[in-house]
């Protein structure tokens with residue numbers, strides 16, 4: 001059975017001056033899927049996310065969110081339609097308390113947070129051990145928990161699809177596996193997850209499918225086993241990751 | 242009840258019972274001022290007070306939302322001139338000053354909205370905004386400066402070029418004219434009201450979003466907020482508060498000149514706000530009052546270096562108390578202070 005894509009692109013293209021950061025990308029992530037996006041530095045992974053969520057306007061192509069064309073919508077409208085995103089560098093509000101971070105994240109979208117979304121959020125808050133720390137400024141958190149806070153903030157808005165750009169960067173192997181386990185649980189509760197990740201152990205742990213980006217193009221796509229068995233991908237990308 | 246909670250939120254100085262007792266004592270001393278000061282001194286105090294709404298607006302715009310403006314005096318001038326024109330033409334009716342005040346505020350809101358619309362909805366880069374606001378106020382000064390001719394007459398009122406507009410009517414409701422002590426009370430109550438409204442606003446969700454935008458525009462937008470809308474909102478609010486100060490200024494002094502929107506007056510509010518502590522409303526209000534008093538005292542003593550001294554003060558404070566001197570004093574470890582966990586939000590950016 002083929003499900004309707006939660007988020008997809010058609011021939012998506014973005015240039016920065018002479019650099020083609022995104023080159024005719026056709027991506028389709030099914031509802032309920034965990035998709036990992038891998039590729040070497042500068043492959044265009046973050047740019048793809050910036051296009052998906054509306055931070056950059058594409059030079060060509062289309063973006064569909066839940067079947068709806070959102071190509072021309074500003075970022076905040078896409079978020080209100082159920083898209084969430086974390087950045088490659090942590091962008092929780094470091095000077096605000098954890099409670100304030102979560103409150104700001106929750107407030108705007110509170111109308112669209114249904115019981116499933118609320119359950120996912122509360123679940124994550126518990127697993128990330130953020131529920132006891134409300135009055136602490138975010139900057140006082142250890143690195144991995146700061147990463148978790150940003151994920152929790154995104155979940156507070158009740159998204160259907162979340163884009164995570166290297167969520168485990170800088171984490172210890174245990175913390176990375178903990179993150180993987182939380183994401184799997186959230187996915188089991190109905191959340192579609194697209195995640196850019198270098199850590200192949202993490203990818204093995206959670207990915208349903210893997211997309212390999214190279215020089216702005218989709219170089220390969222398939223299950224973890226297919227991708228890791230793929231000779232070129234192995235040589236060129238996994239070796240460097 | 243909820244309102245009380247918001248008044249006492251963490252986004253401004255002072256939350257303890259002793260703070261509020263001290264606050265009430267200062268307000269009482271200000272209310273009782275006619276008992277121990279002459280009408281002339283009260284009039285000077287009115288002048289120090291009437292700058293506070295402008296400063297509070299800049300504090301919200303810059304200190305809380307991160308948008309620096311050198312152009313607040315433009316709205317000060319727009320409101321002052323608009324009031325002069327409207328009230329000066331409606332001298333037959335006693336409602337002229339009221340209509341002029343409302344007109345001045347509305348004009349500020351409209352100009353602020355148009356300017357803000359192009360800046361924020363055009364997504365002008367943050368660091369260009371202060372320059373644009375400064376250019377706007379200098380253009381206004383230049384424009385007003387060349388209105389000397391007879392053709393620059395609006396009804397019965399002469400704009401007056403660099404000589405400015407004179408004979409602006411004082412504020413009046415019905416037959417009651419606000420002058421001397423009465424004007425002092427008028428300015429005092431407006432200032433206190435603006436302070437409390439601002440404090441409530443900054444402690445409310447709106448204030449949290451201001452801070453969120455200051456901390457990280459992109460993160461805030463990608464949490465679903467239309468950042469432009471909030472930026473425009475606080476910009477218009479600050480423009481209207483600057484307009485309120487402009488209204489009070491012309492109602493107090495009965496004249497205004499283009500130099501009021503010139504380079505030096507444009508820089509002064511930034512100094513008041515920065516020296517006090519830009520993201521603490523009360524610190525800004527106190528600094529505005531004190532610095533205006535110092536400035537007046539210096540220039541009255543025939544000291545033409547008053548601006549230089551103000552500038553030096555800014556430098557020193559920024560060097561040693563980058564978050565503002567009043568804030569620094571307030572955060573000293575007073576022996577009676579027990580609250581050790583700061584729950585409020587601090588802006589640590591340079």
Ligand SMILES: Nc1ncnc2c1ncn2[C@@H]1O[C@H](COP(=O)(O)OP(=O)(O)OP(=O)(O)O)[C@@H](O)[C@H]1O
Pocket residue numbers: 016019020021039040041042043044045046047048088
């Ligand atoms: N705002 C920008 N302006 C100009 N060039 C950009 C911009 N953003 C990205 N690029 C360029 O686009 C290409 C793709 O960058 P992108 O950040 O998307 O790569 P990435 O796959 O996320 O890499 P990394 O693994 O290092 O995060 C790079 O060549 C980069 O230099």
Ligand SMILES: [Mg+2]
Pocket residue numbers: 045046047088165
């Ligand atoms: Mg990247």
